Amino acid sequence: MPDSGRPVVQENMLDNAQVMRALERRLVAHIAAGTTDCGAAAMRVSASEYADPARLEAEKRELFRKLPLVAGFSCEIPNPGDVMLFEAAGPSIVVARGRDGTVRAFLNMCMHRGAQVVKECGNRKLMTCRFHGWSYDLEGRLVGMPSEGDFPGEDRDRLRLVQVPAGEWGGLIFVKAHAGEERIDVAAWLGEMAPLIARFNLGGAKPVKSDRIDIDTNWKYALNTYGESYHFGTLHPTTFSPAAFTNTNLYDRLGRHYRVTFSQRAQGDLVGKDESQWPAPPVYGGSHYIFPNTIIYGAPVEGGGTFLxxxxxxxxxxxxxxxxxxxxxxxxxxxxxxxxxxxxxxxxFIEMVVRTEDYSISAEGQRNLECAPPGHALVFGKNEIALQNVHRDIAEAIGMPLT
Incomplete structure (x- = not known):
């Protein structure tokens, strides 16, 4: 079964409806055959991948401090003067849209005594530290310095906010959680994933709601729950399973990123029917994983349009x-x-299912893995090819081979 992502290359010349019809063909073929996209073999992963403190520190350092991370959608700071905070990767980072429309990012650290300059998202002309009132413009320049005469010899140009790498493309804003003036080439980072993300038209989206879920499990264990449908029938018997087939999905590898497309029960009715009898394809969707930690999922809204x-x-x-x-x-x-x-x-509804079903079982598994005997390993089936490749890619990125 295909796992290389080669069908995606052929999609670039198609519109969204044509792409969804092509994906439906692949899914209906799997439903008819009782199969799914697979890798070549099963794969073992040591329990220490989820429990080793040294590995965790390497992941934080190499993945979450050095690589481009999604800070948010462009629609979250659409106007000049809009600012938002990104603090999940470690340092507090303020992301601001300048008067010229360019997105820039800075360490949220006043150059006077290190206090945070921004505490809340919103629109503003200046970013002012509430400690002593030092003010910075949206380009990070120090423009307000009370009692400046008490700081003889200090040059304002040397007291700019510390810039961090940032970039914007296709309705997504990326940053790197370290100091630097680099402009992130988002399209290059996404690679083959870029045209798929573009199909969502994220620039026209509108934020509605956000929640944080704290979990007693390794971040990779939680991440593993998003990349396969093998668990739908047993873990989600009354939530997701009534609408989706178990262990029947597509997998397209796009460098270190991937797209997984789940099969819907309604698509089972298309087996054996001529395509001329199929209903119009749904809006473009599916689960799009951006290495190392982000998933963007699109699905149709009843009544029309796309839920993101x-x-x-x-x-x-x-x-x-x-x-x-x-x-x-x-x-x-x-x-x-x-x-x-x-x-x-x-x-x-989705938050409830993820929190009470996916993440509940993840916490149980984590507790067991932390008590597992030396040498214990998990087994990913060849039907869990997305999970296999994520673990390989993370191990390569942090310079620590799988054990």
Whole structure:
């Protein structure tokens, strides 16, 4: 079964409806055959991958401090003067849209005594530290310095906010959680994933709701729950399983990123039917994983348009601690007649399922792995190819081979 992502290359010349029809063909073939996209073999992963403090520190250092991370959607700071905070990766970072429309990011640290300059998101002309009133413009320049005469010899140009790498493309804002003036080439980082993300038209989205879920499990254990449908029938018998087939999904590998497309029960009715009898394909959707920690999921809204969900998973202070920031957005194609409450209700349902089912079982598994005997290993089936490749890619990125 395909696992290389090669079908995605052929999609670049197709519109969204044509792409969804092509994905439906693949799914219907799997439903008819009782199969799923697979890798070549099963794979063992040591329990220490989830419990080793040294590995956790390497992941924080190499993945969450050095690599581009999604700070948010462009629609969260759409106007000049809008600012937001990104603090999940470690340092407090303020992301600001300048008067020229450019997104810049800075350590949220006053150059006087190190206090935070911004405490709340919003729109402003200046960013002013509440400790002593030092003020910075949206480009990070120090423009207000009370009692400046008491700081002889200090040059304002040397007291700019510390810049961090940032970039914006396709409705997504990325930062790196360290000092630097680099402009992140987001399209290059996304690679083959870029045209798929572009299909969501994230620039036309609107934020609706966001929640944080704290979890007693390793961030990778939680991440593993998003990449396969093998568990749908047993873990989600009354929530997701009534609408989706178990162990029947597509997997397209896009460098270190991937797309997983789950099969819907209604698609089972298409088996054996001529395509001329199939209903119009749904809006473009599926689960899009952006290495190392973000999933953007698109699904149709009843009544028209696209529901967008973003999941960002982060390590905690110990191997068995992590948290997820789960945010939902209404697509720009959702009719005005559909209220934000409808989008929020869908978010609340998914948050409940993830928290009480996926993350509950994850916490149980984490406790067991931390007590497992030396040498104990988990087994990922060849039907869990997305999980296999994520673990390989993380191990390669942090320079620590799988054990």
């Amino acid at each position: 969900h973003m999941y960002r998973l982060y390590p905690g202070e110990a191997p068995g601690k992590s948290f997820t920031i789960m945010s939902c957005y209404r697509g720009g194609d959702v009719p005005a007649s559909i209220s934000d409450d409808v989008i929020a209700q869908t978010h609340d």
